[in-house]
Amino acid sequence: MKIKRCAAVHDISCIGKCSLTVALPVLSAMGVEVACVPTAILSTHTAGFSGYTFHDLTDELPKITAHWKKENIELDAIYTGYLGSFAQLQFVSDMIDDFKSDSMCVVIDPVMADHGKLYTGFTPEFALEMGKLCAKADVIVPNLTEAAFMLGEEYKENYDRDSIHALLLKLAALGAKKVVLTGISYEDDKLGCATYDSCTGEFGEYFTEKLPVAMHGTGDVYASAFTGAYMNGKNLIDSASLACDFTCACIKATMDDIENHWYSVKFEKCLHLLAM
Numbered sequence: 001m002k003i004k005r006c007a008a009v010h011d012i013s014c015i016g017k018c019s020l021t022v023a024l025p026v027l028s029a030m031g032v033e034v035a036c037v038p039t040a041i042l043s044t045h046t047a048g049f050s051g052y053t054f055h056d057l058t059d060e061l062p063k064i065t066a067h068w069k070k071e072n073i074e075l076d077a078i079y080t081g082y083l084g085s086f087a088q089l090q091f092v093s094d095m096i097d098d099f100k101s102d103s104m105c106v107v108i109d110p111v112m113a114d115h116g117k118l119y120t121g122f123t124p125e126f127a128l129e130m131g132k133l134c135a136k137a138d139v140i141v142p143n144l145t146e147a148a149f150m151l152g153e154e155y156k157e158n159y160d161r162d163s164i165h166a167l168l169l170k171l172a173a174l175g176a177k178k179v180v181l182t183g184i185s186y187e188d189d190k191l192g193c194a195t196y197d198s199c200t201g202e203f204g205e206y207f208t209e210k211l212p213v214a215m216h217g218t219g220d221v222y223a224s225a226f227t228g229a230y231m232n233g234k235n236l237i238d239s240a241s242l243a244c245d246f247t248c249a250c251i252k253a254t255m256d257d258i259e260n261h262w263y264s265v266k267f268e269k270c271l272h273l274l275a276m
């Protein structure tokens with residue numbers, strides 16, 4: 001049987017277990033071939049380490065995809081995460097146009113922010129531009145902070161189901177067909193996601209237990225597991241739910257050792273849960 005191929009467009013953080021060093025193992029464990037498109041190489045991720053190195057690879061990216069086109073390489077999905085510049089947003093937009101086919105899906109995780117704040121190096125203007133790129137996505141996977149910044153709205157810590165549904169509709173109006181909003185909690189002990197499919201008009205939600213910790217890298221773990229499940233034919237809410245369960249399992253596997261392992265989750269211990 002043909003194996004599905006996903007181009008993963010993310011940075012490589014050599015230490016920190018996020019972006020490509022998460023997308024590659026998670027998607028591979030799910031039986032998806034990963035074509036890596038490294039946007040930059042950093043010595044560590046940018047959250048919690050100081051003095052990290054950053055080597056931008058923007059100039060290399062169109063050369064990689066031009067070669068792929070010449071070799072008639074086809075993609076079943078393009079999955080983007082951490083993008084470091086306006087030029088990289090343009091590259092991804094062009095790449096989607098170049099490889100688009102009826103069966104190819106585009107998943108955009110607009111990695112930029114969390115807990116009400118933009119990550120180091122990002123600006124509100126970049127977030128609005130990322131919002132424009134979302135028009136080309138089949139599915140977008142923002143957290144609440146990224147959603148607010150892409151819409152140019154204030155980040156609100158308090159919300160109810162109606163306001164989340166309104167937010168999902170506004171995100172879909174950016175042009176993406178389907179939206180998965182992560183980090184949603186209506187009850188103190190539950191955390192999960194809310195979904196909207198503009199093709200069917202259907203809303204969905206799924207929750208797991210809320211663990212009393214916040215950990216780096218979980219957004220990438222979530223979006224990678226979501227992409228693998230979606231590529232393997234699961235529908236929107238089932239893919240979003242599988243990703244919730246997997247992310248929760250990864251956090252649990254790390255909780256007894258947060259002091260040593262503060263920079264990400266021990267997803268390695270949970271990869272077996274993904275075998276499909």
Ligand code: PXL
Nearest residue numbers: 018019045046047082217220
């Ligand atoms: O996990 C998101 C992410 C990806 N890549 C880099 C980051 C972060 C979060 O801080 O710094 C380089």
